[in-house]
Amino acid sequence: MSAQQFLADFHHVATIGATPANGVDRQAATDEDRQTRDWFTQFATARGWHVRVDGIGNMFALLEWRPGAPYVLIGSHLDSQPLGGRFDGAYGVIAALHAAEKVERLVAAAGVGQTVPPYNLAVVNWFNEEGGRFAPSIMGSSVFAGLMDEDEMLQVQDLAGTTVAEALERIGYRGQDERPQVAGYAEIHIEQGRILEREGLDLGAVDFSWYTQKLDIEVLGEQSHTGATAMSDRHDALVAASKVVVLVHEVTRKFEDEALVSSVGHLTLEPNSPIVVARRVHLVADLRSASPEIVAEARASLLESIEGVAREHDLTIHVNDFDVRPIQHYPEDGIVLVEKVAADLGLGVRRIRTMAGHDSVAMNRIVPTVMMFIPSAGGVSHCEREFTSDQDMVSGLSALTEVTWELVNGALDDGRKGIAERAMAMEG
Structure with missing residues (x-):
């Protein structure tokens, strides 16, 4: 994994739907969104990863080492708000792609005869996290998690009367592929607030959502x-x-x-x-x-x-x-994992809440989930002035890579059992 190549990819994607004031306008299922999806597909297929697209437009790049085993998902979203920032969401997807590439090399380096990780890995680009064109937001991950009905969401209309289904068909990303079985989820995102910047810290370990x-x-x-x-x-x-x-x-x-x-x-x-x-x-x-x-x-x-x-x-x-x-508390084991990884990498870290909604909030309902933040300059977000430094992005990439390696090797298995037990109790 090259930090320079990651930054080159990030800044290239920022040219898709670029606005005059250094933001982006890539609302869900527009042509600009299609272009970033095409880029995601090209990145994955160039490395031999299989790409799936489900019925609500979520994209999955699959790295399989253990046939039949569930996947750890990492990623975020590539869509943006109207005249939005180039970091929100896209950073998390591009960082996930590069983290997955590094983890794949670590698995390969283990050599023949060595035990492969118990879980496979997939990078996800969630559909319509922003909700700027189609409400509600966090749509793709919520459908995946069973919190929203797919058929109902496909009939949601934008202000021009175009449905989600029609828009996805138009850009060629209304899929029919089977969704991967998931064992855990991790996401890294800009903070969209001032806490990390004010305290001079590199990383936030999200403990709960508002x-x-x-x-x-x-x-x-x-x-x-x-x-x-x-x-x-x-x-x-x-x-x-x-x-x-x-x-x-x-x-x-x-x-x-x-x-x-x-x-x-x-x-x-x-x-x-x-x-x-x-x-x-x-x-x-x-x-x-x-x-x-x-x-x-x-x-x-x-x-x-x-x-x-x-x-x-x-x-x-x-x-x-x-x-x-409702408020969602993230697993304590995952928070401790982020703190340990930060210490090993020499990064300043603190526990932090998220006031904004993220795909991780939906995923945390069904699998052990880790959410991390990197600093946002001035706390500005959903705005063309949104900014995070290259150094902070690279530090976050390093943390995501290490967290991903731990997750595919079963770091949150205890939390997974707890979620399964709660689900059984609710069914009972």
């Missing part, structure tokens, strides 16, 4: 002429929706600083004409906290306030729970 609650909100007013309708006769859905947006922002003030984060990042307006009072606005509110109780309190407060807005403007507002994700 609770996430989204609200699907529909504001229904009445369409009318912007010039001819008296102000007192209007039922303006956009004015009411604007107040809802402010309520979502201000609800965080009811709690300690940074105990709750909230936003409205998606809004559509009908009929969206300059001379028509809006009849309908659809928006999605996002609430996140380390405390489910805080999220529940914020949700209840918002529902009460939104009812007041509906009465004030004499219109209807529907609010439905959407994409609720």
Whole structure:
């Protein structure tokens, strides 16, 4: 494995869908996404790895040493947000490909007659992690983990009315291949926060994910002429929706600083004409906290306030729970493994939570999962200014390689038994 070749590959992939301000725009199942998928396929097939594509567009590059044995998965996603950063997701996939190549060489170097690892290895590129074009996010890994229904997700539409199924067919990546049997998962990602940078550390060992609650909100007013309708006769859905947006922002003030984060990042307006009072606005509110109780309190407060807005403007507002994700704790054995690997490599490390959702959050529901962070300059993400240094990326690659070697050799077998026992108890 060459650090120079890894960096060359990373910076090459960043040219696909590149934007003028050094970001990328590679939304799920677009032509730009197809180009990165083609690159992934070429990288794998050039090394003799078999590539599978499943029914929701997830891609797997398989390295098999022990026929019939399950696979340790490593990877992330290659799709991006609109005008997003070039590091988010793509770093984790490209690092995984290079880590897999190094692990393959280690296995080969063991020589004939030596025991091969008990688990095979696969690199994954998950479909539609970002959710910018098709909601909800973390779609491919959630379908894989059985948390979302594949048929339902294939019928999700973008704003132009194109379904996931149609978009995948159009770019040639709606597959039918069997999904690999999985024994564990590891992912490395940029932090998307400032903690590692502020503390001068190289690596974060993720110990848990924040609770996430989204609200699907529909504001229904009445369409009318912007010039001819008296102000007192209007039922303006956009004015009411604007107040809802402010309520979502201000609800965080009811709690300690940074105990709750909230936003409205998606809004559509009908009929969206300059001379028509809006009849309908659809928006999605996002609430996140380390405390489910805080999220529940914020949700209840918002529902009460939104009812007041509906009465004030004499219109209807529907609010439905959407994409609720409980806190996920990552296996202690995996966290300790990351800490040990960091110590062996001379890297500074700390335990860290993830406020953002990742494919690892879905995978952690079904197999022992390791999640690692590397620093983000200024904590900037989902933005063209997103940046992580080459040195930090290479350090993370070294850590991922060592963690992967340990995983294929059974480092988290005890955690795997624990998940199996919990699954049996739930079935019982």
